[in-house]
Amino acid sequence: MPKVAVVTTGGTIASTRDGQGVSRPVVAGSDLLGSTRAGTEIRVVDVMSKDSSSMTFADMDRVRDTVTSELSDPDLDAVVVLHGTDTMEETAFLVDLHHADPRPVVFTGAQRTFDHPESDARANLTDAIAAGTNPALRGAGVLIAFGGALHRASGTRKADTTSLDAFRSVHPTGDLLPQRPDPLSWHPISGTRVDIVAAYPGADRVQIDACLAAGARGLVLDGLGSGNANPAIVEAVRDCTSAGIPVVVTTRVPHGPTSATYGGGGGGHDLISAGALFSTDLRAGQARILLAALLADPEHTDLDKEFDRRSRIDPAPRIS
Numbered sequence: 001m002p003k004v005a006v007v008t009t010g011g012t013i014a015s016t017r018d019g020q021g022v023s024r025p026v027v028a029g030s031d032l033l034g035s036t037r038a039g040t041e042i043r044v045v046d047v048m049s050k051d052s053s054s055m056t057f058a059d060m061d062r063v064r065d066t067v068t069s070e071l072s073d074p075d076l077d078a079v080v081v082l083h084g085t086d087t088m089e090e091t092a093f094l095v096d097l098h099h100a101d102p103r104p105v106v107f108t109g110a111q112r113t114f115d116h117p118e119s120d121a122r123a124n125l126t127d128a129i130a131a132g133t134n135p136a137l138r139g140a141g142v143l144i145a146f147g148g149a150l151h152r153a154s155g156t157r158k159a160d161t162t163s164l165d166a167f168r169s170v171h172p173t174g175d176l177l178p179q180r181p182d183p184l185s186w187h188p189i190s191g192t193r194v195d196i197v198a199a200y201p202g203a204d205r206v207q208i209d210a211c212l213a214a215g216a217r218g219l220v221l222d223g224l225g226s227g228n229a230n231p232a233i234v235e236a237v238r239d240c241t242s243a244g245i246p247v248v249v250t251t252r253v254p255h256g257p258t259s260a261t262y263g264g265g266g267g268g269h270d271l272i273s274a275g276a277l278f279s280t281d282l283r284a285g286q287a288r289i290l291l292a293a294l295l296a297d298p299e300h301t302d303l304d305k306e307f308d309r310r311s312r313i314d315p316a317p318r319i320s
């Protein structure tokens with residue numbers, strides 16, 4: 001019989017609503033599992049009970065540590081992580097960056113609370129366990145099973161606040177078994193401050209300066225269009241990079257890669273000239289996780305090259 005560890009962290013999948021319709025994560029892992037146990041040996045590991053919007057880097061480190069410790073059981077076939085959807089893409093990507101085991105780790109959650117009469121909780125959980133125990137998915141890394149779809153963690157993000165099919169991958173038709181980059185060596189990211197600042201019409205450098213004053217070790221600039229800002233932001237970015245604080249440029253646009261093609265003082269080309277890096281495919285949430293993971297390694301050499309390589313999501317065909 002396949003054996004799966006189900007790690008619970010909270011989220012809507014573990015929530016019920018009170019009389020006012022307010023959702024809170026209060027359902028224990030064993031209650032969540034219910035009859036899903038049929039045909040699979042399940043070990044429930046309750047780690048925390050949080051709405052994922054309140055998760056910190058320390059919480060994400062803890063989830064990663066739990067997954068790794070569960071995988072030390074050689075009889076285990078997979079780990080399923082139940083997680084809120086708001087920041088699932090961050091935690092799943094953190095685990096994926098460091099995942100050095102052929103056994104799949106599958107994240108899932110729900111859009112409707114566990115006590116909702118038409119909750120998606122059970123179906124998503126069943127799909128996640130099925131994906132984890134599917135031998136064809138060995139080597140696929142960390143996956144997100146949600147709303148009947150299966151996504152690679154890298155390059156996937158929540159794209160709909162309410163739809164049951166909430167997640168979208170950067171390469172929707174990409175294969176689940178691409179050439180995965182080699183795993184990073186593990187260094188907890190808690191304590192490595194990386195902030196996200198937004199570019200918008202008329203934005204000045206106030207946010208960037210505040211982040212630096214707060215001790216940011218790196219910044220993610222959520223740019224406009226293909227990765228553009230304005231001259232005031234470019235000047236602030238130059239000050240950051242001159243001070244050894246890397247700045248990664250991504251975009252608020254949902255689809256398409258970034259490109260540093262615009263000049264004019266505030267464009268992507270100017271940001272590159274000011275020392276910024278470009279996040280090709282990763283949007284702000286996952287770009288922040290990657291930057292924090294690289295900075296957390298005290299020996300991080302070649303950060304620019306590593307960031308560039310790992311922010312490109314490989315749509316390559318199946319390799320096995």
Ligand SMILES: NC(=O)C[C@H](N)C(=O)O
Nearest residue numbers: 011012051052084085086
């Ligand atoms: N659907 C959800 O899980 C949303 C919830 N706020 C969470 O991320 O924990």
